[in-house]
Amino acid sequence: MAKSTYYIPVGPIHPALKEPIRVEAEVEGEKIVKVDVKRGFAHRGIEYMGMKRNAIQTLYLSERICGICSISHPYAFVITAEKALGIEAPPRAQYIRTIIAELERIHSHILWLGVIAHEMGFDTLLFWTWKGREKVLDLLEFITGNRINYSMYMIGGARRDLKEKHIRAIKDAIDYYWKFTEHMKEIFLSDPVYKARTRNVAKVSKDIALKLNLVGPIARAAGIRMDVRQDMPYDAYADIDVRAVVPQDIVGEVYGDAYDVTMVRIYEIEQSLDIIEYCVDNLPEGKILAIPNYVALLAKIRRTKGEAIGAHEAPRGEVIHYLKFDGRDGPSVWKVIAPSYNNINSWGPLLIGAEVADIPIVVAYIDPCMCCNDRVAVVKTKDGNELGYTEIRKKCLEKTEKIRRELK
Template sequence: MAKTQYYVPVGPIHPALKEPIRVEAKVEGEKIVEVDVKRGFAHRGIEYMGMKRNAIQTLYLSERICGICSISHPYAFVIGSEKALGIEAPPRAQYIRTIIGELERIHSHILWLGVVAHEMGFDSLLFWTWKGREKVLDILELLTGNRINYSVFMIGGVRRDIKESHVKALKDMISYYRIFNEEMKEVFLSDPVYKARTRGVAQLSKKMALELNAVGPVARAAGVRMDVRQDIPYDAYADIGVRAVVPQDIVGEARGDAYDITMVRLYEIDQSLDIIEYCLEEMPEGKIMAIPNYVALLAKIRRTQGEAIGAHEAPRGEVIHYFKYGNKRDGPVVWKVIAPSYNNINTWKPLLLGAEVADIPIVVAYIDPCMCCNDRVAVVRDEDGRIIDPATLHRKAVEKTRKLREELGVRE
């Protein structure tokens, strides 16, 4: 007798994530037998807008792709732009960028640990980790003026220097997290309930990680030793010699499950503290901007033609920005973005097939997804199913806005 199958839709609006995505599952009893993942609910046309602005405006627009990764996209942006434009940031600026990038990694990893605990029902663990995360956010605010969307990177350098008065606060923060991270390791990795809930759940093999082009902690948890800081070092990472954190270095084997990815992120926090400490000790003296005058910078961009790729190892994995400059414009002629969630969401379907319904939140949270990072293209069709070109879509949008203004009695 055939078993009864039930259709379980999750999303696009649901409590597990603050961004919209839809997972459609068919279940037999508690087991998932069929999965379809639908994305595309959060497209905002940022790349299109960025190609209509100058490079400085587009740089700060790139921060708005993702709030949690609000240094990751500007980091890839400035690296790619500098390559395309033939600009080199001063050594001191490169070290400052590296410090800020690692501060973001610490806050993002702690945020993830709290979210995963929340998805499993450990809300006390969520509140405890997020309380500990406040320390790094305070430091980011001290260095940049903001807790999120730091607006500190610039093509050819950084806008703010790290002063002597900041160094003590950074060293105090390092001492704080040396202790706090050991406590987190004890709570997450030694707790029998957490281990029982994550061992064997969302298990990704090394072969599957490579076939699905997984990146970041998701790939490293499966035993793939990959990290942009290691493979294509940039800024201070070239001096440091970063080695990707993988489970086999810690416990002798990689299972690629939710427990292993927890382990990878916890040990990456230690690595980030080491990197920040190194940068503070070896910080070069000198200026922090290659071209301090923004008018002169835009003038140089107008005179330059070039294309390049900027890659940065964000907390979730590699972020890639492609640029093409030219046509006497002061902004990118072409700007394309690939974020880690674009790759890592591909793991959901194989991980969910055969899993229990209760594991859906863990599998979804496992990759630390970002829908706004992920949605880069939108295709719109008319009533006859034909694709509407950008010019027609823009005209229709203007017509609709005018019609709404008339109906509401709003003057132009």
């Protein structure tokens, strides 16, 4: 029998991918029969770097984990560090942090809408959505000093205060985005080509979503009411009753496909606008840093011992940071779990039985961030052999045992 299948390599460099990852698909005609996802192309050893620096340096290093979630990682980091160190940020700083995080959610969701449109060849929508995104980037530049990598957070507060002119600019932008989101709803959700390309593509059922541990908008689109802001509220979210946006609340039925993800993301932009409006109207007065002097802060970190796990709902899903301080001025253990790590697991099951044309949609619908999730490097022994799975697992168990012994 002649060979009827052949093999299509997608990545590490491919027009559908914005960052390196490899999807190996075996194709029969247009149908994918076998798929393998290989990751680990963007590993930078950033956690190790963080464990060699002091906490303030590591906070800014965490901002460089991801370019788009450039506030999500610091947010998770400061929440974790504050928990571990027993510092509480002043209320005003908490509100400012929430405003910045929600502004980032708006720009990240609009970015995703443009990217998914580009993946289906709809460049007009890419240009149009990104044109609308400029406003929030300009606003963030006005508030924080840069369009991306805001350098706004500090353990125990925020570094820049919101002045009257900033608040006026935020209110302007909110008005603009109420209109723009309404417009986006009309265009995206009614477009026939968009609907044809996303309906029933990348369809995740509630079962699979729970089994694969999917997070963020993907899980919510599958009908699971999960949101860190709702389940474990922190900062200003504790004062606001944030409810997870799920498709059954919007249209009454759940498909869990890329179309539902689009819907969830667009409605989350509106939710963010609501949150920002609340925060701006109820912004408490007061100072913005618990310990304004960085030297004193570092001294406190050196004095304190403790560990904590903290989470933040990033635009892509939950970001979890683990930190352990024991006598150094920086973390002695720093562990980052990014949402894409869980969500990439859905590619395999979703791609089997799909068409080649669906690869870009399935790849992009989770808004993957490779540099967020690549946390393992291939370990080689001195004579150049790669360590196999069993050996690495053995070493992991050994290390876990070691940590467990230390804790006792």
